[in-house]
Amino acid sequence: MAALKKEYHINKNDFIRAGEASIGVKNVLKSLDVDPSIIRRVAICGYEGEMNVVMHGGTGKLNIEINSTNIVLDISDNGPGMANTELAMERGYSTATDEYREMGFGAGMGLPNMEKNSDEFKIDSAVGKGTRIRMVFSLTHSKE
Amino acid sequence: MKVCPTRAIRIRDEKSVRLLDQCIGCGECLRVCPAGAISTDQPKLEQLDKNKFSAVIVAPVLSSQFPGEMPSDILAGLKKMGYTHIVELSDFLEMFQFATVTFIQENRKNRKAPWPLISPVCPVVVSLIAIRFPGLLKHILPIERPLVLLISDIRNKISRQFGIKKDDIILHHITPCPSKAVLERSLSKDERLNIDRAFGINSVYSALFHKIEESKKADILSFSRDRFDSFTSGRCLKWGMSGGEISGMQIDKSMAVCGIRETIDYLEKVELGMLRNMEYIEFRACPEGCLGGPLTVIDKYLAKSGVYRMVKMFGMGRRLPRYKIRRLYDDGWFYSKTGPDEDEMLRKLRKKPLSIESLQKIDLLFEKIRGKNCAACGSPDCRTFAEDVVRGDAKLNQCLVIRARKAEGDGKKEKRKGKVKK
Numbered sequence A: 001m002a003a004l005k006k007e008y009h010i011n012k013n014d015f016i017r018a019g020e021a022s023i024g025v026k027n028v029l030k031s032l033d034v035d036p037s038i039i040r041r042v043a044i045c046g047y048e049g050e051m052n053v054v055m056h057g058g059t060g061k062l063n064i065e066i067n068s069t070n071i072v073l074d075i076s077d078n079g080p081g082m083a084n085t086e087l088a089m090e091r092g093y094s095t096a097t098d099e100y101r102e103m104g105f106g107a108g109m110g111l112p113n114m115e116k117n118s119d120e121f122k123i124d125s126a127v128g129k130g131t132r133i134r135m136v137f138s139l140t141h142s143k144e
Numbered sequence B: 001m002k003v004c005p006t007r008a009i010r011i012r013d014e015k016s017v018r019l020l021d022q023c024i025g026c027g028e029c030l031r032v033c034p035a036g037a038i039s040t041d042q043p044k045l046e047q048l049d050k051n052k053f054s055a056v057i058v059a060p061v062l063s064s065q066f067p068g069e070m071p072s073d074i075l076a077g078l079k080k081m082g083y084t085h086i087v088e089l090s091d092f093l094e095m096f097q098f099a100t101v102t103f104i105q106e107n108r109k110n111r112k113a114p115w116p117l118i119s120p121v122c123p124v125v126v127s128l129i130a131i132r133f134p135g136l137l138k139h140i141l142p143i144e145r146p147l148v149l150l151i152s153d154i155r156n157k158i159s160r161q162f163g164i165k166k167d168d169i170i171l172h173h174i175t176p177c178p179s180k181a182v183l184e185r186s187l188s189k190d191e192r193l194n195i196d197r198a199f200g201i202n203s204v205y206s207a208l209f210h211k212i213e214e215s216k217k218a219d220i221l222s223f224s225r226d227r228f229d230s231f232t233s234g235r236c237l238k239w240g241m242s243g244g245e246i247s248g249m250q251i252d253k254s255m256a257v258c259g260i261r262e263t264i265d266y267l268e269k270v271e272l273g274m275l276r277n278m279e280y281i282e283f284r285a286c287p288e289g290c291l292g293g294p295l296t297v298i299d300k301y302l303a304k305s306g307v308y309r310m311v312k313m314f315g316m317g318r319r320l321p322r323y324k325i326r327r328l329y330d331d332g333w334f335y336s337k338t339g340p341d342e343d344e345m346l347r348k349l350r351k352k353p354l355s356i357e358s359l360q361k362i363d364l365l366f367e368k369i370r371g372k373n374c375a376a377c378g379s380p381d382c383r384t385f386a387e388d389v390v391r392g393d394a395k396l397n398q399c400l401v402i403r404a405r406k407a408e409g410d411g412k413k414e415k416r417k418g419k420v421k422k
């Protein structure tokens, strides 16, 4: 079965280019026969994940794999990681600085939104090691 | 070719320019092509049949093209061109604004609408969304745009009101927008059915200019220059400018974006889930709004300055009774009959989706070319060329880089052969 893989790099604190990976992913999906509402969900999750790497994480990458049944979005970074991922997953929980809030980020809804918009969601994080989030979107039987 | 936001232009057989179905009529190519390789085939306005009912539909943006002229003089000039009636869009602009605000207020409470809602007014933006952002089609406000409100049922109305056979009605439209004047298929069904002909402002400009002068001379004698019947509401005159649509609406969180590049940038943002706390976004494909349209004549900043003068003169007052529009709204009169995602014409604009295998082939080919987007092949850039090849619309040897490398390779081989022979 053919699978398409792409990798994008995400740079720490690079707000100017933040979003490029997600836009790239979006454009790949659009040229394929993927339902626009799924593309929408992948785009939202990709962007939230990308922003988290830029704001809280470190240098990281966004990997996407598309086959005939699934889209797998894998976002990882080698930043500070988190001690308590359950806490981080809570709606409204955020450690974003005031500066980030000024810029319109840090509502603490990123991780909950990613979980809500994906069909499978898995987060792995360890202090000092980094964070990895894996999301799966089913192309055959999807949410909504 | 490179400015085309939907990559719809190809040059084949050296010179001939081909437009693909993805053309949305934005007119970016008209702005940049100095050689006139791309031109609009616009019809000429011939003598109008005096025995018929001939109406021309105009929007207030027309008056921006005659800075310093009174709106009534412009309308008089149109009459002198031979039109028996002039249908003016202003009232429908005001009604549209009312309906939009009402719709947003109602949906704000129950949070039903997908935020932000996107203005349905610019036809180029709607087509752009259909091609490049299909996931955002459901964000388009489900209220018909003003021209459609005006035009649906117009023939029946005229025929009833004036007792004229429908075949004896001629309807023209004068517009700054190439998607309306040149690209019929980007019009909605009502527009296609009801407008006999659409002219670019530039194609009737000099004729109209002379008629305005003529009619002004005649008018001095008849003392009728103070007829402020139409075009005289500042809030409607402002529609020709970016921000003009939302400036007359009381929406808490709205913004106006103009120009094709910025429009694309902001649509990308909306698609990534940013701008979710915006309620309404007015997009215009042209810089500064419709008065920056490719078929205008006057410099857009001069035009804008003229509009501001007029707005000061006429004020921003409303003209229509609210309760009447409210009744139409409650009757559902404003709602679009077919959502943009159901419009077959829009659906046809989309390219055929690729298979994963084809996309992989395109990636490989793109890497193999390692070009510099020279566009000598006739496609706008290397990536699009690779896609054209895989789709079977172009041949690999159209690529100069590939041909040069091949020739070099052949040359080396020959040299080597030569050496062996020696």
Ligand SMILES: Nc1ncnc2c1ncn2[C@@H]1O[C@H](COP(=O)(O)OP(=O)(O)O)[C@@H](O)[C@H]1O
Binding pocket: A048, A052, A053, A055, A056, A057, A058, A077, A079, A080, A081, A082, A088, A089, A093, A094, A095, A096, A105, A106, A107, A108, A109, A110, A111, A112, A131
């Ligand atoms: N990649 C990451 N590395 C380290 N910490 C993270 C990462 N992603 C999220 N977090 C932590 O989880 C919290 C919640 O994340 P999120 O739900 O996206 O909200 P927000 O980004 O608005 O703060 C963040 O404030 C941060 O403390």
Ligand SMILES: [Mg+2]
Binding pocket: A048, A051, A052, A106, A108, A109, A110, A111
């Ligand atoms: Mg976040």
